[in-house]
Amino acid sequence: MNIFDFDFSGREMTAEKLADTVKSVAFFNEVKLVIARDVFSAGAAQQVEELIKEQKLGELRDVVLLVCENQDAKALGAKNKSLFKLLSDKAKPVKEYLFLSGVKLEQWVKSQFAARGCSADTGAVRQLVNLAGEDSWALTNETDKLSNFRQNITTADVARLVSGKAEQNIFEFTDALANKQKAKSFEILFKELSGGREPHYIFSMIVYQFRNLLAVKDLAERGLNLSAIQQKLKLHPFVARKLVAASQKFSLPDLKAKYQMLCGLDIAFKEGRVDLTDSLYNFVLA
Template sequence: MIIFLYGSDGYRLRKKSGEIIDSYQKKHQSGLNFFKFDCSQITLADLDKIKDAVRSGSFFDEIKLIVLKNILPARLPAGQIAGLLKDYELARDKKTVILATANAAQKDLAAADKSLFSLLAAEGNLVKEINILSGNRLENWVKEEFTARGCSIQPAALKKLADYSGGDSFSLAADIAKLANFAAGSGKKALTGEDVELLASKKINLNIFELIDAIAAKDKPKAFSVLYRELETGRDVNYIFAMVVGQFRNLLIIKDLAARSLSADSIAKKAGLHPFVVKKTLKILDKYDVQTLKTAYGKLLNADILQKEGRAALEDSLFGMVLSF
């Protein structure tokens, strides 16, 4: 049996993997049938150890769990791990569970080793893609995390916390734990925006504003350059996409509220956004009309659908949108 977890959200990927391992260890407590390997570090000698783990008999008639962390991209030559999975027919083996994880987007994994990715993601395996969240999905996840810790957070405070995180789920998880402990210690029924302001780390990304500014000014060379630079420095394309989507959503919200003659502080409170975000956004607001914003937002939502259906890469869609203005 093969369980394949992959995607760009490293924190949630690690958490899901940990949940599976914890569940296994509670049921099979001997520890004699549990094996873990980091494929980003293994050598051919380590591959023999994986083979030994696969071939070894199970003690106490327990199911074996073999964890292959960072299975893609692996250090071994292409075909080595795929060959092992095929040779021992591990997808059909009910007494051995392979838990394979890969912290990268589908396009990057397929590019690294298309044959292995196809084998891992094949029909019949348990496959889950875990990418960086944004918008309502991010806010719902944050809300669930607070609920799991026995506390709640006001809607505006929740939005502020999500904006502060900059899409960094590791940072966001740390802030959720910090705020939940604060709520438990202070006896608060619901966390407020002031609590978030006081305790949360702020990771507002100025380069996203630089990219949006360039798009707004119809400066295609600069917008192209900023996007290219971000990708070249290793910034995950899903993260960039989530930030751009979030900024265009903020532009629409802020433009609507600004049209009602609200002050920057009033807009920040009503929209549940950080004042810094509102003030920066107001500076470029006049460069866009509502229809342009709706068109851009629609293009982004369509790009998300095309990527999920495997018909277009997010990177290509982002460059396409930058050049269309």
């Protein structure tokens, strides 16, 4: 199977690129899975609807179109009733996955431990949810970590191994930087430093983020798609999608300049010529 992933939240994505992929002939009669994300939000709904009708995608067996949206049915229907009705046809299955919370979320976490051959008492599960939040991706990662530690998870294990939402703030900070959200970046940086976060750690996370952005941008400009970039850089699919979308906000020379700035800052700090905290603020506002 050939998998093609199109994220319409990126400014460079167009319905024409999606159409070209759908219409292209696959080698060896392989099935094509074409994923289209944020079609309704990007204003491409009408063109996608025309493509579905023109290519009779609901009837083809060698091309599967998967439309993914981060909104409920009511919101999607309000944005484009015609496309939503077409996608909601009984012959085209539509599934809505809602965010879990409260008891349902705790039950889901318990099921994740059980699937890994482990168990966790109610107190441990609640503490894990309080620390990691309602992000299923973060909870899955923490569940993996705890399951590898021991079979019967206790509250003491969670307290020992789960870093909690403070760690998520760093990822929010680097995401804001990557998306050129200066005000949000400055606010999170101030809170983290005021709360005692080590400046060297923040700096290392910034370097890591821009190194990935530079690598993703370089591969994208060489013609690699999302799936190929993810495999080449060994990134989690969620992280790869976010990096590809963020990289579209920069040109390759911009990212090279940012990375060179970070390298220069690293050298200057090690030589005692700059204060790292002040330099972090300057980088965010640059």
